[in-house]
Amino acid sequence: MKIEHIHHVAYRCRDAKETVNWYVDNLNMDFVLAIAEDSVPSTHEPDxxxxxxxxxxxxxxxxxxxxPTKPEMGRDPNTPVWVQHIAFKVKDRDTLIAYRDKLEANGVEVLGITDHSIFHSIYFFDPNGHRVELACPDTEEDDMLKRLDAxxxxxxxxxxxxxxxxxxxxWLHAKELAKA
Known part of the structure; x- marks a missing residue:
């Protein structure tokens, strides 16, 4: 018995239409499905x-x-903002740079490119305040992953x-420390 893969990851949003448009416009995701109910199927709670x-x-x-009937969404005040996020893999550094440039052109504040040795990434927030990361593999990733695995x-x-x-x-961040 083994998990096959993640079926979906769900977050709360402030506005469904704004969220769909933001992910379509900024990250080129396709909007694939919408479900609306007056009660929760698992709990039968009217909501x-x-x-x-x-x-x-x-x-x-x-x-x-x-x-829409729940209090305004917030964050766990005991968890630093950088901890809870979702990360998506992109093909390569050129793609990462292209996304950074597109996001910034769309008025999204982007942090990075951050060098993690095994990958490079950028960070930003969606319109709901969720932190998002885009990451691309480093060219020497395989050897480093083997060392980490060991x-x-x-x-x-x-x-x-x-x-x-x-x-x-x-050793993973040694080159960053050497720059400091």
Missing amino acids: PYMHIFLDAGQGNVLAFFEL VKWDMLEEWSKTKRAPKHAD
């Missing part, structure tokens, strides 16, 4: 909603719920005991 689905590529679906369990074990960053893979 009208609009559920929208966007094609995030290769069978991945990004979904949103607009909930130490993952040791790192996890050390972290679980000390709650301090293990040094098994501190």
Whole structure:
């Protein structure tokens, strides 16, 4: 028994139409499905909603719920804004740069390009305040991933005991530290 892949990931949105248009216009996603009900199928709770689905590529679906009867959405004040996000893979660095330029031309504030050694990424917020990341693989990714794979369990074990960053893979951001 094994999970095949993510069916969809769902977030809340402030406005379904604005959200669809933003993801279509800025990230070239296709709007694939809308479902609207007056009650929640799983709980039977009376609560009208609009559920929208966007094609995030290769069978991945990004979904949103607009909930007009609920209080305004917010963030968990105990979680830093950089933690909770969704990341999408793009083909290469040229594609990443093209997305950055397009987003900025559309008035979206973009952070990055950030070098993570195994990939490069940019960060920005959608109109609902959700942090989004676009990431492209680094040219030397395979060797680095093998090195990280070899130490993952040791790192996890050390972290679980000390709650301090293990040094098994501190080489990962060494070139960034050398620039500082």
